[in-house]
Each structure stands twice: as C-alpha cells, then as structure tokens.
Amino acid sequence: MIKKIFQDKREGLLLLLGFLLIIAPMSLFVSHIDLLSEVSDATGVSFTAITESAGSKGFLITLSILVLMSWKVIGFNREFLAKLFQLGVILVIGFAAKTGLKHVTESPRPYTELLTHQLLIPNPVHFYKLDAIQKEEVINEISQQVSPWRTSHWQGEKDYSFPSGHTIFASICLAFFGGLFMQHKRYGLALMVGVWAICVGYSRLWLGMHRPIDLVGSILFVAAVYTLMPSFSQLGQWVMLRLKYPTHVHR
Structure with a gap:
C-alpha cells in the first residue's frame, strides 16, 4: 500500500526534493541581498511578475495555464479528473494551513x-x-x-512570514503538474515548471518577504500533504461515467 503510494507520486516527490535541495542553500545568497540597493525597472518588473504569478493577483492565471497544458498532454479522462480533485483538495489545505501557521508561528x-x-x-x-x-x-x-x-x-x-504562501502554491504546482509531465515524458514542460518554482522562491527572498527557512518549511509541508493525498481515481471514473450517461440516454 505504502509502496504503491510512493510509486504513483514518485515523480512529484522527486521534483519537490530537487526544489528543496536548490532552495535550502539559498541562505548563502540571502546575505548578499541588499534591500537598500537601487533596483532598475527591468529587474523590478521581472521580480514582480514572477512573484505575482504565484500570488493573489496571478495564481489563477498560472493555474489555468497549467491545467490547459496538462489537458493537452493527457486529454480529458479519468486521470485528468482525478488530478484535478487532488489539486483542489491540496490547494484548499495549503491556503488554509498557511493562514493558520502564520498566526501560530508569528515570525x-x-x-x-x-x-x-x-x-x-x-x-x-x-x-x-x-x-x-x-x-x-x-x-x-x-x-x-x-x-x-x-x-x-x-x-x-x-x-507574518512563516510559511511562504507563494512557495506553497509553487510547490503544489511542481508536484502535481511537474510530476504529471514527468510521468508522460514531457521533460521540457516539467523543467519549465521547476525553473518557474525556483524563480518564485528566490523572488520572495529578493523582495525581503521571506527567509530560506520559510521556503523550506513550505516545501516540506506540501510534500507531506501530497504524499498522504488519496488518488481519487474512483471518483474520477464515477464522474466520467456520469458525464457519458446522457449520451447513452439520447441514443
């Protein structure tokens, strides 16, 4: 049972591990970020666009693009629906936990x-x-x-600072969409999601909004929730059957 859970989510968990291994040493670079330094418009626009792609102003756009890309890769089927159910549940858990943890940690x-x-x-x-x-x-x-x-x-x-909501969202997208792209051998798309997630994480450090530990905690939290998340494959199959039911009636 446990082995099957890890097999089904192996790619997503490996991507999260890679994300963690890249983010963790960023504490070495944070000391070189001078919040009093001058910022060019090009740099400011770039970091703002990156951070807002995972924030309240842009996460729905990012989510829509990734959902459409995954639909293009695997089509509209039981697997696609099951992934959407998983995604919806973990997003709700992630955003709710972010708010709760901020008030608990008061960092x-x-x-x-x-x-x-x-x-x-x-x-x-x-x-x-x-x-x-x-x-x-x-x-x-x-x-x-x-x-x-x-x-x-x-x-x-x-x-408060801990955890990083932007990094929670980026980690969820990396695990679900990056993992899905890896499973279907779309390695270029998985790499693209991975690079975006890393850029989101660094943008939070550059802006002075978070410390590396906030990012690390966010990734570990998503990894734990993602691992325990059920597959929803039966629910996906049930919805597919329900969607096809009217067609059989008309015939």
Whole structure:
C-alpha cells in the first residue's frame, strides 16, 4: 500500500526534493541581498511578475495555464479528473494551513529587521503591534531609502512570514503538474515548471518577504500533504461515467 503510494507520486516527490535541495542553500545568497540597493525597472518588473504569478493577483492565471497544458498532454479522462480533485483538495489545505501557521508561528518578515536597523521601530515584533495605518506610515518612511519595487510588496503583505504562501502554491504546482509531465515524458514542460518554482522562491527572498527557512518549511509541508493525498481515481471514473450517461440516454 505504502509502496504503491510512493510509486504513483514518485515523480512529484522527486521534483519537490530537487526544489528543496536548490532552495535550502539559498541562505548563502540571502546575505548578499541588499534591500537598500537601487533596483532598475527591468529587474523590478521581472521580480514582480514572477512573484505575482504565484500570488493573489496571478495564481489563477498560472493555474489555468497549467491545467490547459496538462489537458493537452493527457486529454480529458479519468486521470485528468482525478488530478484535478487532488489539486483542489491540496490547494484548499495549503491556503488554509498557511493562514493558520502564520498566526501560530508569528515570525516577523525580514523587512521588519531593516525597519528596526533604521531605527523606525524598536524591534521586528513591534511592527505587528501597530495598527494598519501606522504600519503603512512606517513603510512609507523607509521608502525614501528602499526601491518602490520592494516597498509596494511590503505594503501589500504586512502579515507574518512563516510559511511562504507563494512557495506553497509553487510547490503544489511542481508536484502535481511537474510530476504529471514527468510521468508522460514531457521533460521540457516539467523543467519549465521547476525553473518557474525556483524563480518564485528566490523572488520572495529578493523582495525581503521571506527567509530560506520559510521556503523550506513550505516545501516540506506540501510534500507531506501530497504524499498522504488519496488518488481519487474512483471518483474520477464515477464522474466520467456520469458525464457519458446522457449520451447513452439520447441514443
């Protein structure tokens, strides 16, 4: 039973392992990210587009593209429907758990450390004791020294840091769609999803929104949920039969 679970999800889990092995050492590069550095428009646009492709503004577009690509690869059948059921359940679990874990861990975002260093707040934890208007004013004060390509994201996300919702979404897409593409020997498509996921993870570090541990925790969480997720193959078969039923009636 356990062996079959891992066989069915082997490709997705291997992709998540690769993602983890690349993200984990990124702590070596984070120290070189200067949040006070100047940012060109080209760089700002690139990182914003990447991060928003996994955020509230763009995740539905990304999801739609990946669903259409997978439909093109395997067609509309029981496997496709079962994957959609799996995807829907894990997305709900992932987004709900992200919100819950943030409130449990109460880990300040990295940019609050810069606010502390610039003497705008006494310590990172203090930022979360401010009301919405005070938080906005503090970030506006630092905006004289920090590129708006970064502070615009700070203004949009003033909640806690752990885990990374963007990385949870990217990991889910990598496991499900990347794994599916690997199973059907579409290695180029799987690589494309993998590179996108890595870029999403790095964009969160570059923006000052997360630390490497936030990303690592997100990947491990998705790996655990993905491993325990049932196949839904019988449900997919039942839906296919129901969809074909009217055709038989008309005949």
